Amino acid sequence: MAKGVVVIDEDRCKGCGLCIAACPQHVLDFSEKINKSGYNYAYMKYPEKCVGCAFCAMTCPDVAIEVYREKVAA
Amino acid sequence: MPVNTENMIKVFGRPKSMTDVRSTYCPGCHHGILTRIIAQTIDELGIADRTVTIAPVGCAVFAYLWYKCDAVQASHGRASAVATGIKRANPKLIVLSYQGDGDFASIGTAESIHAANRGENITVIFVNNQVYGMTGGEMAPTTLIGQRTTTTPAGRDPGYFGYPIRFSELIATLDAPVYVTRQALYDTRRIMDAEKAIKKAFTYQVEGKGYSLVEVLSTCPTNWHMSPVDANRHVTEVVTKAFPLGDMVDRG
Amino acid sequence: MEERKLMRGNEVIAEAAIRAGCQCYFAYPITPQAELLEHMAKNMPRLGRTFVQAESELGAINMVYGAAAAGVRAMTSSSSPGISLKQEGISYIAGANLPAVIVNMMRGGPGLGDIAPAQGDYFQATKGGGHGDYHMIVLAPSTVPEAGELTMLAFDLADKYRTPVMILADGMLGQMMEPVALPDPIDPASLPKKEWALTGAKGRDPNIILSFDLDPEVLKRMNLELQRKYHDIEQNELRYEEYQTDDADIVIAAYGTVARIAKTVVRMARADGIKLGLFRPITLWPFPYDKLRTVADRVDTILTVEMSAGQMWEDVRLAVAERAHTPFYGEMGGVVTTPNKILSEVKKYAG
Numbered sequence: 001m002a003k004g005v006v007v008i009d010e011d012r013c014k015g016c017g018l019c020i021a022a023c024p025q026h027v028l029d030f031s032e033k034i035n036k037s038g039y040n041y042a043y044m045k046y047p048e049k050c051v052g053c054a055f056c057a058m059t060c061p062d063v064a065i066e067v068y069r070e071k072v073a074a
Numbered sequence: 075m076p077v078n079t080e081n082m083i084k085v086f087g088r089p090k091s092m093t094d095v096r097s098t099y100c101p102g103c104h105h106g107i108l109t110r111i112i113a114q115t116i117d118e119l120g121i122a123d124r125t126v127t128i129a130p131v132g133c134a135v136f137a138y139l140w141y142k143c144d145a146v147q148a149s150h151g152r153a154s155a156v157a158t159g160i161k162r163a164n165p166k167l168i169v170l171s172y173q174g175d176g177d178f179a180s181i182g183t184a185e186s187i188h189a190a191n192r193g194e195n196i197t198v199i200f201v202n203n204q205v206y207g208m209t210g211g212e213m214a215p216t217t218l219i220g221q222r223t224t225t226t227p228a229g230r231d232p233g234y235f236g237y238p239i240r241f242s243e244l245i246a247t248l249d250a251p252v253y254v255t256r257q258a259l260y261d262t263r264r265i266m267d268a269e270k271a272i273k274k275a276f277t278y279q280v281e282g283k284g285y286s287l288v289e290v291l292s293t294c295p296t297n298w299h300m301s302p303v304d305a306n307r308h309v310t311e312v313v314t315k316a317f318p319l320g321d322m323v324d325r326g
Numbered sequence: 327m328e329e330r331k332l333m334r335g336n337e338v339i340a341e342a343a344i345r346a347g348c349q350c351y352f353a354y355p356i357t358p359q360a361e362l363l364e365h366m367a368k369n370m371p372r373l374g375r376t377f378v379q380a381e382s383e384l385g386a387i388n389m390v391y392g393a394a395a396a397g398v399r400a401m402t403s404s405s406s407p408g409i410s411l412k413q414e415g416i417s418y419i420a421g422a423n424l425p426a427v428i429v430n431m432m433r434g435g436p437g438l439g440d441i442a443p444a445q446g447d448y449f450q451a452t453k454g455g456g457h458g459d460y461h462m463i464v465l466a467p468s469t470v471p472e473a474g475e476l477t478m479l480a481f482d483l484a485d486k487y488r489t490p491v492m493i494l495a496d497g498m499l500g501q502m503m504e505p506v507a508l509p510d511p512i513d514p515a516s517l518p519k520k521e522w523a524l525t526g527a528k529g530r531d532p533n534i535i536l537s538f539d540l541d542p543e544v545l546k547r548m549n550l551e552l553q554r555k556y557h558d559i560e561q562n563e564l565r566y567e568e569y570q571t572d573d574a575d576i577v578i579a580a581y582g583t584v585a586r587i588a589k590t591v592v593r594m595a596r597a598d599g600i601k602l603g604l605f606r607p608i609t610l611w612p613f614p615y616d617k618l619r620t621v622a623d624r625v626d627t628i629l630t631v632e633m634s635a636g637q638m639w640e641d642v643r644l645a646v647a648e649r650a651h652t653p654f655y656g657e658m659g660g661v662v663t664t665p666n667k668i669l670s671e672v673k674k675y676a677g
Contacts, residue, residue: 016102061106124526147536159392188381
């Protein structure tokens with residue numbers, strides 16, 4: 001079960017792939033679809049593996065990624 | 075694809091002081107990462123309502139669009155002089171001079187050095203990508219030895235074109251600057267280091283300590299003719315040899 | 327108003343700027359305006375205001391750009407070669423609609439020239455010395471007290487129109503001493519608030535100051551706005567002096583130091599029975615074309631006298647449009663003309 005989830009603004013993404021390279025869990029990949037600007041945007045290929053580390057978002061030059069983590073029970 | 079984020083905590087999002095304007099930078103360009111770091115720093119220090127950013131000439135000419143802050147566009151190379159004018163006119167403002175390598179280390183050499191030497195209480199972010207991006211990939215003052223650009227098609231021959239200039243090291247010889255550092259953004263560890271350095275630079279300004287310079291090694295995948303991932307590797311393996319990372323001065 | 331004091335032109339301009347509420351002054355030393363810089367160095371810090379000796383003229387004008395953008399009254403001063411260096415910044419200031427005052431104490435040129443008084447920068451000042459379609463208001467004092475008055479006016483006009491204003495004088499006026507009574511100082515805090523200035527986006531949308539847009543249609547609109555402003559200035563801000571032109575057969579057109587000398591010539595000529603008058607533009611841009619044309623309709627000859635090869639002469643001929651003869655007499659290289667020399671020129675066209 002995934003501990004995190006990322007929300008990628010598909011239209012903001014320029015398909016540079018830095019997030020894909022940065023993800024230690026290999027969650028992300030290029031979509032086969034293209035966005036309005038013609039880029040193959042990044043998406044969560046293996047969402048179940050996401051730990052919500054936010055490395056992808058930190059490296060995203062277009063600030064297109066939001067990261068959420070599961071609430072940890074007190 | 076809709077993702078269910080109910081019952082989850084947002085741990086990373088767009089900084090509040092950043093506008094929604096879509097970035098004009100090429101895919102994979104580090105300017106975007108840097109923009110996010112600066113906005114995040116402005117948020118963390120709570121200074122958006124008194125920050126003035128100075129947009130240079132070059133790829134970052136649109137820098138006035140990225141932040142919910144007052145901004146001015148400066149002529150090529152003069153951003154540090156414009157910053158001086160703003161800060162001297164109103165010392166309560168937090169002034170960011172955002173400059174590329176051609177702007178800061180070539181055409182603006184005099185303005186850059188003398189603002190530093192006067193110890194102006196400003197923060198300069200100096201983006202070093204070793205090439206003139208906006209105009210089509212010409213040689214920059216920081217272009218590496220042997221590096222091919224559109225004006226050094228056979229590679230930079232130092233006997234003919236001179237050597238890549240280590241401008242931050244020059245600034246670091248001055249007595250006035252409180253903080254001079256070189257950072258990079260090629261992996262998450264470096265990004266976290268850069269975040270700390272930029273926050274320190276702004277904090278020093280807020281505390282009235284004086285001039286800070288954060289040089290940031292950036293990629294230019296377009297004009298380096300590399301993929302963004304390969305460009306990151308190039309910074310790691312090649313660029314940092316010519317431009318070593320780390321603090322040169324910290325008198326804070 | 328204070329008692330009259332004997333003051334040098336450069337000092338009067340500096341002191342008038344301070345009294346006009348100039349809060350930031352940036353400059354680089356150059357002869358013959360060093361006293362201006364020195365007066366500011368002495369007095370601005372004492373008043374808690376900013377004096378920075380800049381690394382260069384480029385640095386100085388761009389500091390003015392920054393300070394003006396931050397909403398304060400700002401000034402720089404220099405002399406001919408230094409003003410050439412400032413052209414980039416002046417173009418930006420004009421394009422970004424910022425108020426600023428620039429003083430040019432002209433010296434002999436071109437190139438390094440010399441340090442003697444000259445008027446060879448008229449084209450540069452009035453036709454836009456930098457790039458792009460812009461103008462700045464150009465005020466040309468001919469006496470030391472007038473230099474003070476026009477400096478104070480320059481700040482008001484700069485703010486009113488959000489435009490660069492130049493005080494165009496020469497080394498002679500800068501060095502000359504005359505009795506002057508300057509008006510009481512203005513409190514900068516009492517000046518109207520500049521809502522467009524960079525003061526921090528607190529409780530409002532960000533203010534953005536630039537002279538830039540990549541969309542040609544938008545840039546065209548920005549240019550049309552500038553042209554509308556210039557039209558308003560042309561309508562409202564023309565300044566000139568007519569001296570004994572009512573019954574004149576010959577009128578000298580001259581500005582600044584030369585106009586001052588020409589006044590003496592008018593008196594000398596009239597003593598010789600020559601009906602000579604003087605037309606002195608005070609605003610060189612906008613140039614009082616229409617006014618000079620009405621003078622041209624009444625007289626035979628308008629003799630332009632300058633310390634240049636004939637720069638304002640072009641505007642005189644545009645204004646006169648062949649309604650009168652328009653000869654020219656000039657000196658160059660820092661040679662200052664004398665009343666006798668001008669009088670002998672006048673006599674060529676008399677009777």
